[in-house]
Amino acid sequence: MTALERPYWIEAIFERRDGWDAKAYPFNLPAVRSLDRLAFHPSVTFLVGENGSGKSTLIEALAVAWGFNAEGGGREHQFQTRTSHSPLHRFVRPVRSPQRVQDGFFLRAESFFTTASYLEDHGADRFGDKPLHEQSHGESFFALFDNRFIGDGLYILDEPEAALSPSRQLSFLSRLHELVNARSQLIIATHSPILLGYPNAWIYQVS
Numbered sequence: 001m002t003a004l005e006r007p008y009w010i011e012a013i014f015e016r017r018d019g020w021d022a023k024a025y026p027f028n029l030p031a032v033r034s035l036d037r038l039a040f041h042p043s044v045t046f047l048v049g050e051n052g053s054g055k056s057t058l059i060e061a062l063a064v065a066w067g068f069n070a071e072g073g074g075r076e077h078q079f080q081t082r083t084s085h086s087p088l089h090r091f092v093r094p095v096r097s098p099q100r101v102q103d104g105f106f107l108r109a110e111s112f113f114t115t116a117s118y119l120e121d122h123g124a125d126r127f128g129d130k131p132l133h134e135q136s137h138g139e140s141f142f143a144l145f146d147n148r149f150i151g152d153g154l155y156i157l158d159e160p161e162a163a164l165s166p167s168r169q170l171s172f173l174s175r176l177h178e179l180v181n182a183r184s185q186l187i188i189a190t191h192s193p194i195l196l197g198y199p200n201a202w203i204y205q206v207s
Contacts, residue, residue: 151182
């Protein structure tokens with residue numbers, strides 16, 4: 001298989017409709033305040049920025065606007081332990097490709113424990129031979145990447161390096177490339193200079 005020539009998600013348009021309050025969070029974040037649209041690479045798009053810059057708020061809004069659960073998981077997973085996501089997703093209009101995406105997942109590092117609990121409780125079995133909670137944090141992340149991400153998908157990841165050692169981040173780069181060659185598109189918020197070394201990706205500085 002070869003990488004996508006056109007993305008599943010072409011661009012996100014930010015619509016300033018009723019309810020958009022430029023003086024209130026999250027609309028007052030500098031990265032959001034001046035943002036009209038965000039185009040995505042067919043393979044990999046990175047969002048980078050300092051703590052508090054709004055990149056996680058932005059990627060969360062993108063994930064929810066596409067149809068993912070705010071706390072993580074696939075589009076078929078709908079659960080809520082605490083409502084903490086911003087209303088920004090309501091103002092994001094996805095421009096989608098005609099080609100149909102077959103798989104997808106939103107990984108939110110800070111709520112992965114809750115997501116893993118939900119998946120185990122509901123009998124999800126695409127995570128390898130060992131339950132996620134019986135593995136280390138990093139091992140469970142990699143079990144997700146290796147077993148749940150099957151290709152032909154849109155994967156939105158918020159700080160996937162959070163549980164990974166430098167050597168594991170290099171392994172993740174290899175897995176990322178496999179997913180790209182399996183016709184996947186990835187949108188990733190990260191602090192990792194290792195992940196940002198992936199060639200030909202688009203990198204947006206959130207500031």
